[in-house]
Amino acid sequence: MSQLAFSLLFSAISLIPHHASRYTLLGFSAVFVVASAAYYQHPSxxxxxxxxxxxxxxxxxxxxxxxxxxxxxxxxxxxxxxxxxxxxxxxxxxxxxxxxxxxxxxxxxxxxxxxxxxxxxxxxxxxxxxxxxxxxxx
Structure with missing residues (x-):
C-alpha cells in the first residue's frame, strides 16, 4: 500500500512543470511526513x-x-x-x-x-x- 502511495505521489510531482514549484512541494511533503511520523511514534x-x-x-x-x-x-x-x-x-x-x-x-x-x-x-x-x-x- 505504501509503495502505491509513493508511486502516486512521485507521479503527481513529476507532472509539475516548474522545478521550483516541484521542489517546494517535495519539501512540504517531506516536512509533513516527518511531522506525522513524530506525532504517531510519540505518545501524546x-x-x-x-x-x-x-x-x-x-x-x-x-x-x-x-x-x-x-x-x-x-x-x-x-x-x-x-x-x-x-x-x-x-x-x-x-x-x-x-x-x-x-x-x-x-x-x-x-x-x-x-x-x-x-x-x-x-x-x-x-x-x-x-x-x-x-x-x-x-
Missing amino acids: APAQLRDLEELIKQTEDTLREAHNEFPLNFRVSLAGQGIRLLKEKRTASMIHCRLLETHLSMFTLRRYFIISGDIRRCAREVKHIHTVVEASAL
Missing part, C-alpha cells in the same frame, strides 16, 4: 502526563509505607526524598497548566516537544526518587 503529552501522575502516586505510596515501617533515624533521610517528590509534583502540576494553556492557544510541534521533554525529565527524577526510597527501605 496528556498520556505522558497521566503516566507521570501514576508514577508520582506510586512513589508517594512507597514513601508513605517506608515512613511508617522504619525507625525515626531512617525517617529523616526519607523526609529529604519527600521534599524532592513534592517539588516534582509541583513541576508536574505546572506542566499540566502549561498543557492546558497550550490547548487554548495554538499547539505547535515545537511546544509539544518542549512539554514532552519536560514530562520525561520530571518522570526520570520521580523514578530516581522512587529508586532511592526503595533502596533505603532495604
